[in-house]
Amino acid sequence: MQRLSSKDVLRADQFGVNEIDRILEAARRYEAALDVGEVLDELRGKILATLFFEPSTRTRLSFEAAMLRLGGRVISVAEAKSSSAAKGESLHDTIKTVEGYADVIVLRHPRIGAAAEAARATDVPVLNAGDGAGQHPTQSLLDLYTIVKEQGKVDGLTIALAGDLKNGRTVHSLADLLANYDVEFVFAAPDALRMPNEIVGRLRASGISIRETESLIDAIQACDVLYMTRIQRERFDDPSEYERLKDAYVLSRDMPSAPRESITIMHPLPRVNEIATDVDDHSGAAYFRQAANGVPIRMALLALVTR
Numbered sequence: 084m085q086r087l088s089s090k091d092v093l094r095a096d097q098f099g100v101n102e103i104d105r106i107l108e109a110a111r112r113y114e115a116a117l118d119v120g121e122v123l124d125e126l127r128g129k130i131l132a133t134l135f136f137e138p139s140t141r142t143r144l145s146f147e148a149a150m151l152r153l154g155g156r157v158i159s160v161a162e163a164k165s166s167s168a169a170k171g172e173s174l175h176d177t178i179k180t181v182e183g184y185a186d187v188i189v190l191r192h193p194r195i196g197a198a199a200e201a202a203r204a205t206d207v208p209v210l211n212a213g214d215g216a217g218q219h220p221t222q223s224l225l226d227l228y229t230i231v232k233e234q235g236k237v238d239g240l241t242i243a244l245a246g247d248l249k250n251g252r253t254v255h256s257l258a259d260l261l262a263n264y265d266v267e268f269v270f271a272a273p274d275a276l277r278m279p280n281e282i283v284g285r286l287r288a289s290g291i292s293i294r295e296t297e298s299l300i301d302a303i304q305a306c307d308v309l310y311m312t313r314i315q316r317e318r319f320d321d322p323s324e325y326e327r328l329k330d331a332y333v334l335s336r337d338m339p340s341a342p343r344e345s346i347t348i349m350h351p352l353p354r355v356n357e358i359a360t361d362v363d364d365h366s367g368a369a370y371f372r373q374a375a376n377g378v379p380i381r382m383a384l385l386a387l388v389t390r
């Protein structure tokens with residue numbers, strides 16, 4: 084399989100349409116193989132190191148499942164306090180150490196830019212599994228894969244991103260990735276949590292239509308895909324500000340403008356309070372299917388970067 088043009092996966096805007104197509108095509112092949120119980124061994128003899136200095140359920144476990152499904156093996160740091168980072172070791176020194184143990188590294192870190200810093204420290208491929216409020220590019224690839232599976236296309240769709248657009252790395256990456264396509268955006272957020280001007284400006288400069296609103300109902304009425312996000316408590320300096328904003332948007336079946344059945348409802352998860360459980364049986368509620376799509380997408384990425 085032809086490798087990706089970069090050894091690392093650090094930001095969603097590193098990808099153009101051709102490379103995205105290759106990743107999604109590989110993911111489709113892996114998903115089909117998994118569906119029929121095929122046993123794969125493309126990465127037999129290879130080791131993945133997952134270094135998670137922030138909590139995770141989906142990203143870490145789906146990367147590890149992906150590596151195991153490809154016949155590889157996994158070593159893991161599941162929390163910062165169980166690594167020597169807790170003793171003050173620098174990220175550089177951690178990565179220089181782990182490159183001696185692994186063929187590919189997946190890193191989640193609370194600091195924006197940490198994955199890029201790690202990639203500069205090593206020749207081993209580094210995949211960014213979330214760097215603070217920065218980027219989460221492998222999530223946006225599985226989000227795109229989900230949109231295509233659920234809606235049958237991406238061009239021509241109106242996609243609403245709702246919630247904490249300031250701090251949510253998933254929406255930063257997804258907006259950048261979808262800028263490769265003919266989409267319209269609705270950005271729905273409380274004023275204090277708007278999408279950063281730098282991202283809005285960059286998207287508008289590339290010709291993307293964006294409407295910003297504070298109304299979730301407005302967004303629901305306009306969109307084909309509603310991408311809800313959690314208010315990111317861990318990014319707030321002021322707990323009272325989090326308390327003020329935490330329930331800004333709650334999607335439920337009994338709200339004044341309930342989501343139409345044709346809408347695809349997504350969420351990177353974990354959810355806290357922003358999607359009521361009565362939405363789970365909505366035919367377009369795709370968030371658990373979305374989480375499952377992490378495995379074939381991450382199989383594709385690991386196969387395309389591991390040396």
Ligand code: CP
Nearest residue numbers: 139140141142351352
């Ligand atoms: N979507 C996502 O990043 O989930 P985790 O934090 O559980 O990995």
